[in-house]
Amino acid sequence: MLPPRTSLTIFLVLAFAALTALGLWMLEGVLAAEELGDTAMAGQGVFIPFLSVSLGLLAAVVGWAVWPLVRSVGRPPDSSPGPSGYVTPSCAPEGGMPDFGQVRLPVSEYALETYKAAVDHAPAAIMITNNRGRIEYVNDAFLNTSGYSRREILGRSPAMFSAGHTRSEVYSDLWQTILSGRVWRGEVRNRRKSGEEYWENMAISPLRDRFGRVAHFVAVREDVTERRGREDDLRQLALVDSLTGIANRRYLLERAEQERQRAQRFGLALTLLMVDIDHFKAINDRHGHAVGDQAIRRVAQTCAGSVREIDIVGRYGGEEFVIVLPGTLPEGGRELAERLRRKIAAIDIAGADGASFGLTVSIGLAGFQPGDELEQVLASADAALYRAKSLGRNKVVAVTDCLRQGPAGDVQ
Numbered sequence: 001m002l003p004p005r006t007s008l009t010i011f012l013v014l015a016f017a018a019l020t021a022l023g024l025w026m027l028e029g030v031l032a033a034e035e036l037g038d039t040a041m042a043g044q045g046v047f048i049p050f051l052s053v054s055l056g057l058l059a060a061v062v063g064w065a066v067w068p069l070v071r072s073v074g075r076p077p078d079s080s081p082g083p084s085g086y087v088t089p090s091c092a093p094e095g096g097m098p099d100f101g102q103v104r105l106p107v108s109e110y111a112l113e114t115y116k117a118a119v120d121h122a123p124a125a126i127m128i129t130n131n132r133g134r135i136e137y138v139n140d141a142f143l144n145t146s147g148y149s150r151r152e153i154l155g156r157s158p159a160m161f162s163a164g165h166t167r168s169e170v171y172s173d174l175w176q177t178i179l180s181g182r183v184w185r186g187e188v189r190n191r192r193k194s195g196e197e198y199w200e201n202m203a204i205s206p207l208r209d210r211f212g213r214v215a216h217f218v219a220v221r222e223d224v225t226e227r228r229g230r231e232d233d234l235r236q237l238a239l240v241d242s243l244t245g246i247a248n249r250r251y252l253l254e255r256a257e258q259e260r261q262r263a264q265r266f267g268l269a270l271t272l273l274m275v276d277i278d279h280f281k282a283i284n285d286r287h288g289h290a291v292g293d294q295a296i297r298r299v300a301q302t303c304a305g306s307v308r309e310i311d312i313v314g315r316y317g318g319e320e321f322v323i324v325l326p327g328t329l330p331e332g333g334r335e336l337a338e339r340l341r342r343k344i345a346a347i348d349i350a351g352a353d354g355a356s357f358g359l360t361v362s363i364g365l366a367g368f369q370p371g372d373e374l375e376q377v378l379a380s381a382d383a384a385l386y387r388a389k390s391l392g393r394n395k396v397v398a399v400t401d402c403l404r405q406g407p408a409g410d411v412q
């Protein structure tokens with residue numbers, strides 16, 4: 001199908017060519033008649049102006065037809081849209097995308113189509129909510145990560161994905177940030193449709209409408225569960241004693257210091273126990289290192305299994321443990337220490353010779369006093385432990401208030 005301009009041009013050229021031919025034929029007749037002195041024919045001199053007008057019009061029509069071609073010489077190919085309004089691939093500059101900045105308005109539809117495809121199929125999960133917090137769009141990656149269908153998500157609140165562990169301050173910070181027009185970044189724990197929980201790293205930015213108002217929010221989310229798992233493992237390795245699985249010395253002291261500061265600030269009670277296996281060297285010597293390790297593990301497990309969740313049990317040295325009891329007075333600590341001493345005395349360990357053997361511990365106990373540094377409380381508990389050992393072992397000794405300022409060993 002020829003474009004209208006081309007069809008009209010062909011029609012006009014043919015029409016004027018026919019008229020011109022007719023004019024020339026008649027002119028020939030006129031000239032011949034003049035030569036013969038035929039005055040009747042010579043009176044037909046009206047055909048000369050007619051022929052001139054005809055030729056002039058023909059030139060104008062041809063000029064009108066070829067003008068666009070003359071104009072396009074030396075220009076890049078036209079990027080006019082195809083019948084549907086989309087730019088066809090042939091309109092794109094060689095080897096790349098069309099330059100959207102150069103094209104006329106209908107091409108923006110093509111640009112929109114391209115941007116939409118990019119968002120729909122982006123590898124990161126993308127969600128768009130309106131400023132009332134309702135989900136208006138999610139891409140394919142979002143559906144894959146969350147496990148929901150589009151129908152189950154659209155129109156609902158993003159809160160439907162929360163696993164419920166994130167503190168409310170995190171969300172208030174999120175809203176404050178994005179409502180003020182800034183980007184919020186953070187990691188939250190979410191839940192898939194299957195119930196499985198996962199970590200998501202999110203960047204949420206406000207989208208402004210043509211009037212500059214925040215009308216939507218776009219969230220780009222990435223499942224970082226694997227990375228978080230590796231970090232957790234590393235963190236665990238850094239905090240935990242590899243032989244016993246309880247807190248290592250560094251982490252124990254860190255947590256103990258936190259509790260000391262809390263006790264100091266809020267005037268809370270805090271008691272510290274120092275537990276040491278009696279004659280452990282003899283166990284090692286008699287049964288070997290592996291059995292010695294087993295004894296250390298059993299004592300650690302017994303300590304960890306005898307305290308509350310808020311208490312902290314850590315390995316302080318080779319066969320020495322510290323138990324931090326927040327919110328506990330020395331009397332309460334002593335009760336626990338006695339219970340623990342008896343429990344450990346009841347442990348049976350398989351010896352190298354096949355026969356089982358028992359073990360005992362000595363426990364030193366000290367309570368925190370306002371103004372104490374952690375080292376002072378530890379030194380007091382250690383002094384009490386020393387006293388328990390010197391009193392024959394398998395004993396609990398607490399530092400009394402009147403003696404805690406005295407030299408090491410002045411305990412009762």
Ligand SMILES: Nc1nc2c(ncn2[C@@H]2O[C@H](COP(=O)(O)OP(=O)(O)OP(=O)(O)O)[C@@H](O)[C@H]2O)c(=O)[nH]1
Pocket residue numbers: 243276277278279280281282284288289290291292293296317318319389393
């Ligand atoms: N098997 C094993 N032994 C350890 C470990 N750490 C330290 N030890 C040993 O524990 C022993 C501690 O001995 P001592 O400090 O003399 O204490 P003890 O023999 O228990 O004597 P008292 O505490 O006075 O009753 C040493 O022989 C260390 O080599 C460990 O991780 N595994």
